[in-house]
Amino acid sequence: MTETFLLREDVPLSGYSTIGLGGAARYFALSRSQEEVVQALRFARSRALRVQVLGGGSNTLFADAGFNGIVVKIELRGVSYLEDGDWCLVSAAAGEDWDTFVRACIDRGLAGLECLSGIPGAVGASPIQNVGAYGQEVRDTIVRVDALDRGSLVAVAFDGRECGFGYRQSRFKGNDKDRFVVTGVTFRLQRNGPPSIRYPELRKQIESSVDLQSFGAGRPALQAVADAVRALRRRKSMVIDPSDPQSKSLGSFFLNPVITTEAFERLKERRGEVPSFPAEGGIKVPAAWLVEQAGFPRGYRLGGAAISANHALALVNLGTTTSELLGLARRIQEGVRQRFGISLDMEPVVVLQD
Ligand SMILES: Cc1cc2nc3c(=O)[nH]c(=O)nc-3n(C[C@H](O)[C@H](O)[C@H](O)COP(=O)(O)OP(=O)(O)OC[C@H]3O[C@@H](n4cnc5c(N)ncnc54)[C@H](O)[C@@H]3O)c2cc1C
Numbered sequence: 001m002t003e004t005f006l007l008r009e010d011v012p013l014s015g016y017s018t019i020g021l022g023g024a025a026r027y028f029a030l031s032r033s034q035e036e037v038v039q040a041l042r043f044a045r046s047r048a049l050r051v052q053v054l055g056g057g058s059n060t061l062f063a064d065a066g067f068n069g070i071v072v073k074i075e076l077r078g079v080s081y082l083e084d085g086d087w088c089l090v091s092a093a094a095g096e097d098w099d100t101f102v103r104a105c106i107d108r109g110l111a112g113l114e115c116l117s118g119i120p121g122a123v124g125a126s127p128i129q130n131v132g133a134y135g136q137e138v139r140d141t142i143v144r145v146d147a148l149d150r151g152s153l154v155a156v157a158f159d160g161r162e163c164g165f166g167y168r169q170s171r172f173k174g175n176d177k178d179r180f181v182v183t184g185v186t187f188r189l190q191r192n193g194p195p196s197i198r199y200p201e202l203r204k205q206i207e208s209s210v211d212l213q214s215f216g217a218g219r220p221a222l223q224a225v226a227d228a229v230r231a232l233r234r235r236k237s238m239v240i241d242p243s244d245p246q247s248k249s250l251g252s253f254f255l256n257p258v259i260t261t262e263a264f265e266r267l268k269e270r271r272g273e274v275p276s277f278p279a280e281g282g283i284k285v286p287a288a289w290l291v292e293q294a295g296f297p298r299g300y301r302l303g304g305a306a307i308s309a310n311h312a313l314a315l316v317n318l319g320t321t322t323s324e325l326l327g328l329a330r331r332i333q334e335g336v337r338q339r340f341g342i343s344l345d346m347e348p349v350v351v352l353q354d
Pocket of ligand 1: 239249
């Protein structure tokens with residue numbers, strides 16, 4: 001077999017994760033087409049290497065010791081638009097930059113992704129954890145996910161209902177973890193549709209610059225919402241900005257726990273008022289509230305690892321290592337468990353060396 005895909009050895013991974021941590025990968029492949037993904041997977045099989053698929057590295061934490069396998073970075077490109085009455089089917093290759101893709105949809109007056117502006121990463125990762133923010137999730141608009149089965153190397157497709165989406169969850173992260181490489185995603189977006197404004201915080205932000213009474217649909221309204229989302233995110237250091245050290249993170253490090261109604265009632269009996277939201281399968285308690293109430297304020301540090309000064313759920317690299325950062329995460333988890341009896345799950349994918 002001739003290997004046409006770009007393969008390098010001993011590649012430092014810190015430059016491929018937004019938090020800037022991690023040792024070197026034994027092998028690192030850039031895959032610009034489906035064929036190159038297949039070649040990289042065959043190479044891995046021939047040498048019995050572990051495979052770690054990578055998009056923009058904004059939800060991936062690599063070990064200090066690196067990764068003793070092959071990292072396959074997905075670089076497939078291309079976006080196509082198919083008009084369908086009041087709707088548009090937009091298909092994007094997995095390696096497209098998410099935020100650039102969202103901007104392009106807004107520029108065309110396509111509604112459905114505007115609240116997801118400013119999120120880093122690649123399109124191919126968006127279905128993995130059902131990316132969401134400010135009342136929108138990709139499960140609202142995804143109609144098809146194209147993928148490659150890592151075992152059979154055969155191309156497969158799933159419609160939105162087959163993806164098993166839940167809160168920061170999907171089949172690709174659950175039962176079928178590490179089974180597929182997503183190669184493309186198709187979204188059904190509304191042409192000249194109205195933007196989604198579900199969160200009071202977002203409504204307030206929009207009202208600070210635009211009159212909501214005269215707020216219409218289509219491009220200007222979508223743009224105004226995207227601008228408001230971006231402004232809110234920037235204040236929380238939730239957009240990647242090299243000049244903002246508090247944005248050297250992986251976004252939220254902990255998921256909001258969903259607990260049963262009975263557990264929630266018991267918690268209220270012991271602790272008084274507890275903020276909450278209804279959720280599938282129970283009651284969602286904001287992890288940020290739990291962390292702060294357990295005695296971990298914004299800016300809390302363990303060496304060079306810190307809770308962001310601008311967001312209670314983001315852990316930031318102020319000159320740290322992965323093991324120190326995970327030490328901070330465990331300390332927070334233990335504190336929340338002791339105070340509330342609730343386990344906090346980590347959101348990012350932690351890639352161990354072997
Ligand atoms: C500042 C900041 C803010 C953030 N805000 C949000 C937010 O508001 N909402 C939210 O949901 N997330 C948020 N995130 C998390 C992250 O941006 C998203 O989860 C994003 O979708 C990850 O994309 P990525 O390409 O960087 O994924 P990566 O980190 O590269 O990969 C994440 C996981 O997906 C897998 N994966 C990636 N690409 C593919 C593929 N093509 N096929 C199969 N598996 C794949 C990887 O193997 C890994 O398991 C934020 C992160 C940061 C740093």
